[in-house]
Amino acid sequence: MAPSIYLINPRADFPSYHGAEIYDHLGLTSTTWIADLAITTVAAMLPDNFEVTLCDEYLNAVNLDSSADYIGLTGKSSQAGRMLELAQAFQQRGKVVIIGGPFASLSPEIVRPYCDILVRGEIEAIAPQLFADLQSGQWQTEYVGGQPDLRSSPTPRWDLYPNEYALTGCVQTSRGCPFECEFCDVIQYAGRKQRHKSVEQILAELDILYQHGYSGVFLADDNFTVFRRRSKELLVALRDWNHRQPDGGLRFSTQLSIDTAKEDEILQLCAEAGVHYVFIGIETPNEDSLRESKKRQNVGINLLDQLQRFLDHGIGIIGGMIVGFDSDGPDIFERQYRFAMATSIPIFTLGSLVAPQATPLYARMQKANRLLSGNDQNAYAAAAPWQTNIVPELMSRETLLTGIRWLGNRLYHPNAFGQRVLQFIESYNQSASAISNFRKARRKIDGETLEIVRDVRRLGSDEAKMFSEIMTATRSNPVTQWHVLQMMFQYRQIRYMYEQGHFWEPHLAEYSEPNFSDTSSPIALV
Structure with a gap:
């Protein structure tokens, strides 16, 4: 049998x-x-x-x-x-x-x-x-x-998967990252020596995903562009593959580091290949925090200028944002907010610093007796992004929670979020050589995505006003429409997440700084 x-x-x-x-x-x-x-x-x-x-x-x-x-x-x-x-x-x-x-x-x-x-x-x-x-x-x-x-990794069995219910397909072209960020568990698992699939493997996987009806694919690399020569070769292949597709090309998304912006050629190739948006771990404008966590690739550069270079090439950004580093005092929350509002990045994945098991940060916190105890939260790190498993250095856990609660509500209040979307629409510049013939999204779930976007208007009068202003603004720069719909969808998901965690308290956005004397939040610290 x-x-x-x-x-x-x-x-x-x-x-x-x-x-x-x-x-x-x-x-x-x-x-x-x-x-x-x-x-x-x-x-x-x-x-x-x-x-x-x-x-x-x-x-x-x-x-x-x-x-x-x-x-x-x-x-x-x-x-x-x-x-x-x-x-x-x-x-x-x-x-x-x-x-x-x-x-x-x-x-x-x-x-x-x-x-x-x-x-x-x-x-x-x-x-x-x-x-x-x-x-x-x-x-x-x-x-x-x-x-x-x-090169020994097989082509995934997508024929066994319910592809009609996934928004985005997935291809991993490499594993590992040579950087050594103290809080990152990826390199503990996948290593710092990046390994690559062949271009032929990758294109074969894309062929199958295309046959299954996807209009977008996430390139699930830990750092897509860290080896420039290999990245350029792959991007050229993706560009040429996209141009050959009879029903229009795929939109790609991936993860990469901000130092990619130093090289205009690779940004141009990303645009030509159809890389439409990227996740970048910005983390913080506090350079002391970047140094302590060994995120050296973000140190000594003008973050705002480097981020704008992606938008100049028609590549949208989702920004990683972390608070609670050892060098972060109670002023970090206002500082992060000012930084975010100076960008044209609507979506930030705000979270408290956590120490996943097996990371150098976990070992350092354990040695300093700064890991929270009492259950397996130590190892799980944190479920909700505002939770942490470590004791902060320059503030209490209560101060950290009050500050991140204020920051999250300030960032995603419709007035502030809407302002960043409008800044994106104004500053986004699609490259003249970028692929423009993309495959239309025609599945049932793609239509339901539009229902979710429209639901933003029903969240309240401020949200309805924001929605109207944003949709009107896209007419001045029509190439931003796809990006804006993605942002509005993700905004609705974030609002749901915040509401589920009893984190959404929009009245906090009325205050220009956190009220650290307010300890009435029902949110769990761990």
Whole structure:
């Protein structure tokens, strides 16, 4: 009898800036922002005689009564609570539970009691042995993978995935990042030596995603442009591939570092290839905080000028923003707000500094006895972005929470958010050589995205006024319309996230600075 396995990507423990939980909240089709690469890639490594079923919990309920011989769970720290909850439920039903992925690799001692088989590290090199053992029924309790050559990574099994319910497809062209940011757990898992798939592999994966109807793809690299020669070669290939598509090209998004702006050629190639927006970990305008966290690539430059260079090439930005570094005093919240309002970046992923397990920051906080204790929050880091697992250096935890609560409400008050969108519309300049023939988004969930955008008007009179002003302004720069719709969708998701966490208190935006004497917030500190 053929062995069977049920591969599950659990929901996150809390809505996120990059989530799509707003669809469910508004009674629309369950949707995920980015199609899951983990379970589809693992499925591609299974021997042909395995029966495999995929479950992305963002899209389908987990079947706790699955008849599969093996249950495979994966997840990041943001999914850890739900992942372990599901593992325990399957254990109670007598199932053989396998757990792998980033969280299992970085926090094995937490995961160990919840699984029969623990998979640490990347799976490509150990997959043949693991699945042969499962097939024979003589499996080990732990398998440890390394950092394999990505040319051995198979094409994900997108034919098994419900692609019609994912907004964006996903391709990982590399793993690893040479930088050494103290708070980053990615390099602890994927390493500082970046490894790459071949251009041929990447284009083959894009061909399949295109066939499945996607109009956009997230390039899930830790730092897409860090090796310039390789990045340029790939961008040229993406540009040429996009021009060949009969139904229009794909819009790409990715993650990269701000030092990319130093080289005009690579920004131009991004625009020509269809890279429409990027996530940049700006973190803070406080250079002392950047130095302490070893985020050296952001030090000694004019952040505002460098960020504008992306917009000058028609590339939108989502900015990472962190408060609570050791060099941050109570003035950091006003300073971050002033910085944000000087940019043309509407979306900032604001969060408190957290110390994920296995990071240098975690080790330093542990040595200084500054890690919060009492449960597994230490290892999960934080579910909601305003939570933290460390004790700040220059302010109390209460001051940190009061400050970030003020900052979040100030940033996303419709007046301030609307102002940044208007600044974006005014300053955005699409490159003359940029691809302009993009594939139309025609699926049901794409239509529902517009319903979510329109729902912003129903949040209140200030929101309705903001919406009207923004839509009117896009007529003066029509090439910004796609970007603006994405921003408005993400704004609605953020408002939902803030409301779910009892974080949304718009009256705080009336104050020009945080009121640190106000301790009435119902939000949990951890």
